[in-house]
Amino acid sequence: MxxxxxxxxxxxxxxxxxxxxxxxxxxxxxxxxxxxxxxxxxxxxxxxxxxxxxxxxxxxxxxxxxxxxxxxxxxxxxxxxxxxxxxxxxxxxxxxxxxxxxxxxxxxxxxxxxxxLPHRFFKPLVDSADIGMAALDNLSEKFEASVTATGSRFASTTNVPCAFVVSENGTVRYTVMSKALREARAWITRGIAVPSGSSTALIRNGQSVKGPQEIAADVWFNDWRRGGVLLEETRYLRNYDQTLTLLWFEDEEVPHESGSDNDEVDDEMGLKELDGILPWPGKRRRR
Ligand SMILES: [Zn+2]
The missing domain is CATH 1.10.10 (Arc Repressor Mutant, subunit A)
Incomplete structure (x- = not known):
């Protein structure tokens, strides 16, 4: 199964x-x-x-x-x-x-x-929500679901490049990547320590962090070459020593990998818009 x-x-x-x-x-x-x-x-x-x-x-x-x-x-x-x-x-x-x-x-x-959290009710509400912990709270109330279950489902449903990370005792246990981040091969290794300097680490250590904070994407993502800045918002569940972390790109787009095929695709799409003719793939892309 x-x-x-x-x-x-x-x-x-x-x-x-x-x-x-x-x-x-x-x-x-x-x-x-x-x-x-x-x-x-x-x-x-x-x-x-x-x-x-x-x-x-x-x-x-x-x-x-x-x-x-x-x-x-x-x-x-x-x-x-x-x-x-x-x-x-x-x-x-x-x-x-x-x-x-x-x-x-x-x-x-x-x-x-x-x-x-049935897809046909959940998806439209996810699409119209402003991403953040407040949205997870709101949805979890509506569906009478825990914030953890709601966050996991949010990440697997949203069009925004976002990740929901559950850590336990300071160690990453579980990550759900949205489709956009999976396609960009974002990856957080299971079992690693929560990155020091992240809001998640600070909050677990008893510091007060209010609202989403900026953090370089490669602090969280393994072997990440696209750069970019994530927003990170965290909730600490003291009873279980669990942290719930929501990560997303602030402009809701995954940064392009510099010098990659993505730039070429973009150029071609630009041409397509100008003349309406679908261009042949460039030589370099056919290798
Ligand atoms: Zn069971």
Whole structure:
């Protein structure tokens, strides 16, 4: 199973149940999969939930001590295990940790995000939002989702070159790059220390940083040759020692690599606009 298949299955369920408003209601989705939901107030704080299945009936149990947003995500994640027929691999690290998550768990997270933040409602709101932590707060409230889930989904949905980075104990655990940044081959290595001098490092060290701050793109991006200045805005989740970082280019465009093919493409596109004739590729580009 890959993440795309998981996302498609989730979209099928959203269509079948005819989800037509936000926040997405849990009950009709549970009913569609024949699930019952129980809240356990005595669950270990490191556990988010689990499901029990017998003779085609399913009971999803979530941790009553978690925030309502987290409980919603867990419910949809467990529905993923049922709908995708993927066994749980929850043993090991705490549910909220990004340490060593297995492929099955990542697929169920993708499934949950697709239901919690359905593309057809989420995408138009992302497109009209002014990028920043305030936008994530606003969207997370609308969809009753955690800021972490909303930020990940925001980066994978937006047209703006942006990255959402989750770090834990000062180490980068998880990055979602927007399409524009993936195409520009922006990369943040998993497991590196949060770059010193970044707002993320400063805030984690207890310093006060207000609003987005400028930072050279190559401070965050590995082997980055395009230059440019990013805006960085950070939130610290003290209870989990997690930092959420939103990075984006201030003019919302990825800088061109100097001396690269991109410049030639631009020249050709300029010609195309002038005379309306699509030019042949230059000799250098055909090598
Ligand atoms: Zn799971």
């Amino acid at each position: 890959d993440e795309l298949t998981a996302a498609i299955k989730a979209r099928e369920l959203v269509q079948r149940v005819d989800v037509n408003s936000i926040p997405v209601r849990v009950e009709p989705l549970l009913a569609a999969l024949g699930c019952e939901l129980k809240v356990d107030n005595d669950m270990d704080p490191h556990e988010a939930g689990y499901c029990l299945s017998k003779n085609g009936a399913h009971v999803i149990v979530v941790n009553g001590k978690d925030s309502p947003e987290r409980q919603r995500f867990t419910t949809f994640h467990e529905m993923g295990h049922i709908d995708l027929k993927l066994p749980s691999e929850h043993a090991g690290s705490p549910s909220w940790s990004y340490n060593k998550r297995s492929a099955n768990e990542i697929c169920c997270d993708t499934y949950a995000a697709e239901i919690l």
